[in-house]
Amino acid sequence: MKIFVDRVKCQNHGQCAISAPTNFELDSDGELQYQESFDEENIDDIEDAIDSCPLQAITLKS
Template sequence: MRVVVDLARCQGYAQCAFLAPDTFRMWGEEALMFHSSPDEAQRDQILRAVAACPVQAILVDLVDGAEPPPETATATAAATGTGTA
């Protein structure tokens, strides 16, 4: 799995840091730090963070081709550009 955040789009709402703290972390009040190649064990948390981002700044490449959980499939497809939302 590969994670990319459009830092120009990110507004610092920190929903990702709340939902996937092992992958996303706020540095100060506005700067987002993140792991671009997180552990696969974090997949569900990361996909929930993608779905929760109010400005859709997080992109995820599911390298192994695995299907995301149903509750995040639409948001993930929209975020990755792999389907319609």
């Protein structure tokens, strides 16, 4: 599975970066950066990030 962020929906609120800082971060310009791949041990944090996104811009794709 890989993380997918819909850049059209995403408004860089950063809630995902709070929930899963290993995989999501806001760069110095406030733009979201993320890693598509993740370790299974981080799945709970990734799911929290998905749930915390106010615009539901994050999904998992196989």
